[in-house]
Amino acid sequence: MADLKDRIEGLRKTFEAEAFKAGDAKSLEELRTTFLGRKKGHVTLLFEDLKAVPVEDKREAGRLVNAFKTFVQDGLAAVEGRVEETARVSDKATASRLDLTLPGRKIYVGAPHPLVLFQQEIENIFLGMGFAIEEGPEIETDYYNFEALNFPPHHPARDSWDTLYIKDDLLLRTHTSPVQIRVMEKKKPPIRIIIPGRVFRRETPDPTHLPMFMQIEGLVVDRGATFAHLKGTLEYFIRALFGEKIKVRFRPSFFPFTEPSAEVDIECIVCGGKDESCRVCGGTGWKEILGSGMVNPQVLKNVNIDPEEYSGWAFGLGIDRTAMFAYGITEMRHFYENDLRFLRQFGAK
Numbered sequence: 001m002a003d004l005k006d007r008i009e010g011l012r013k014t015f016e017a018e019a020f021k022a023g024d025a026k027s028l029e030e031l032r033t034t035f036l037g038r039k040k041g042h043v044t045l046l047f048e049d050l051k052a053v054p055v056e057d058k059r060e061a062g063r064l065v066n067a068f069k070t071f072v073q074d075g076l077a078a079v080e081g082r083v084e085e086t087a088r089v090s091d092k093a094t095a096s097r098l099d100l101t102l103p104g105r106k107i108y109v110g111a112p113h114p115l116v117l118f119q120q121e122i123e124n125i126f127l128g129m130g131f132a133i134e135e136g137p138e139i140e141t142d143y144y145n146f147e148a149l150n151f152p153p154h155h156p157a158r159d160s161w162d163t164l165y166i167k168d169d170l171l172l173r174t175h176t177s178p179v180q181i182r183v184m185e186k187k188k189p190p191i192r193i194i195i196p197g198r199v200f201r202r203e204t205p206d207p208t209h210l211p212m213f214m215q216i217e218g219l220v221v222d223r224g225a226t227f228a229h230l231k232g233t234l235e236y237f238i239r240a241l242f243g244e245k246i247k248v249r250f251r252p253s254f255f256p257f258t259e260p261s262a263e264v265d266i267e268c269i270v271c272g273g274k275d276e277s278c279r280v281c282g283g284t285g286w287k288e289i290l291g292s293g294m295v296n297p298q299v300l301k302n303v304n305i306d307p308e309e310y311s312g313w314a315f316g317l318g319i320d321r322t323a324m325f326a327y328g329i330t331e332m333r334h335f336y337e338n339d340l341r342f343l344r345q346f347g348a349k
């Protein structure tokens with residue numbers, strides 16, 4: 001019995017020393033085999049030897065061997081827990097290790113909105129031709145938005161410029177044209193300006209209409225300003241924006257504040273006029289992008305500019321709609337939904 005006790009005590013020390021050293025799954029498995037292996041494991045051999053123990057000592061010897069077996073099993077479980085924890089921590093450490101050779105992660109700091117970029121492109125073309133930029137209020141009086149621009153009350157053209165009213169006499173401007181009146185009231189010709197800004201209409205939203213959109217318009221008032229200047233300037237602008245080879249045509253139209261008036265079409269850059277089912281031009285091969293005309297003499301009289309001495313011309317275009325056409329976008333709402341996947345396609349890096 002003393003022999004057995006000494007043997008178990010020796011094995012206990014060996015196990016403790018080995019268990020202390022075991023640091024990974026492989027050494028754990030070796031330790032398990034050494035002690036619990038089916039053929040030559042120390043514990044297995046102890047059970048074999050129990051057969052030779054005299055009957056009177058069997059009970060006590062069996063208790064000692066079983067206790068040692070439990071001690072080994074508990075010890076192995078503890079080592080296993082420690083090995084797993086070590087592996088988990090080292091995985092984490094590997095994942096978070098800084099690799100200085102990797103390219104840096106870019107921080108997104110934002111960028112101008114695509115409509116702002118497009119507006120700036122238009123502005124730059126006109127600034128290059130000597131135009132100045134003017135701006136005005138988005139809430140206007142009926143006088144500036146309509147009456148001074150030759151839309152008397154009950155004029156039928158007011159129907160297509162219906163808007164939201166703040167009070168009877170205060171409304172959200174339907175176009176940037178009231179700024180023409182505000183500028184002409186203050187400055188004497190020569191006047192050569194462009195007016196960008198937000199405008200409002202009573203519209204049901206659809207792919208090409210929204211109750212709020214962006215416009216830019218231009219005004220020239222000077223002695224001897226003619227339709228030829230208007231035509232030459234707009235043709236230069238359109239070629240600067242869409243390329244030298246773009247085809248342009250002027251088509252008679254009506255606006256209360258210009259006479260004569262013309263709408264300006266450019267050839268459809270989406271289908272080139274070759275697709276009868278083109279959604280952009282409706283198969284006509286032309287896309288209207290501008291309204292224009294000679295300033296109605298009555299409008300000049302309204303701001304005390306003598307139409308006998310001066311003449312003027314004006315034009316206007318929708319920034320959103322022209323940008324849609326230029327970029328091939330079929331939904332105007334994309335501009336206002338703030339979807340970064342959309343916005344990042346335009347200059348935002």
Ligand SMILES: [Zn+2]
Pocket residue numbers: 268269270271272273274275278279280281282283284285286
């Ligand atoms: Zn087309």
